[in-house]
Amino acid sequence: MLAVAAPASSTTGYGEQLQGFEYPYPLHHFDLESQGQALQMGYMDVAPTGEANGHTAVLLHGKNFCAATWGDSIKALSAQGYRVVAPDQIGFCTSSKPEHYQYSFQQLSANTHALLSQLGIDKASVIGHSTGGMLATRYALLYPSNTEKLVLVNPIGLEDWKALGVPWRSVDQWYERELKLDAAGIRKYEQSTYYAGNWKPEYDRWVDMLAGLNKGPGHKRVAWNSALIYDMIFTQPVIYEMPQLKVPTVLLIGDADTTAIGSDIAPPQVKAKIGHYKVLGKQAAALIPGARLIEFAGMGHAPQMEDPAAFNKVxxxxxxxx
Structure with missing residues (x-):
C-alpha cells in the first residue's frame, strides 16, 4: 500500500490530474482519442490476491469521489479472486480535464468500454456508486452482452429533479459555484448529506482529495469540467430507462441518504420531496426487471465508506x- 495523503488541514493543492495524491494501488493511464482530443484516463487494475475466479469487477466512482475511494472494496474483491478495474472518468481526479467536452453518460460509457477492451476484458460485473450508478446503468443499457451483473450503490438519477421543480442552473452558474469550493464547505455538505450527520476521521482524507484538486494549479480547468459534468447529471436522468435493463441488477442503498442535485436552490416545497432514498431505492427496484434491493439502515450516501466490512460482505x- 502506498503512503496516505496529507491531512485535510493541508494547504497544498494537488495537480490538475490529482498529482500528489497517493492511490491505494498502482495507477496506470489509458490514452484515448475522444472528440478530437488526446486524453488520458487514470485507472487501477488489481490482480486477484486470492485464488482467481475468472471474473472481473469494474468499480465506477461518483461525482465527488475518485477511484481511490473504492480502496476497501478493491481489497475485498481481489481477496475473493476478482480482477478489479477502477477507472477515473474523463474530467475527474487523475484523468484529463479537457478545455471543451460534450459530456454524456453515453460518451463516458464508450470511454470505459474502450479501456476494458484495451485491457482484454470482454465481460465484467459493473458496480457504480452515486453518479457512477448513473454511468453504470447507461453502460449496461449500451453494452448488455458485456455486463455480467449490475450493482448500483446509492445511485443518483433515481428521480428527475428538473421535472420535480428544481431550478435549472446554466453551466456558467455551476462554474461560479465550483470556483468557490473549499474544504470547510465540502465537509459540511458531505457530513449532512452523505453521512447522515455523522463524521469519522477517515473521511477527512476524501475532503482533502477533493479540496486539494479544486485549489491546485488547474483550479479553473477543474471547476469548468465539474460544471459541465453537473449539467450532464442534471439533464440526463436514467430513471426512465431502468425498465429496459436486461442484466441481473442489485441495488445497495443506504436508506438515510438525502442526496439530490440542486436541493440547495430548490424551493422549500420541492426540497421536501426529493432525495428520500428510503423511498427511491424501493421505487427503482420495482422498475428494474428482477432487481434485488438490499438496504443499509441508517447509512447515508456512501455505505462502502461508512461500514466497509459490512458493505463488502454483502x-x-x-x-x-x-
Missing part, C-alpha cells in the same frame, strides 16, 4: 449469487 455475496 457486495461479495451478491456478486457470487446466480
Amino acid at each position: 457486495l461479495v455475496e451478491q456478486l457470487s449469487q446466480k
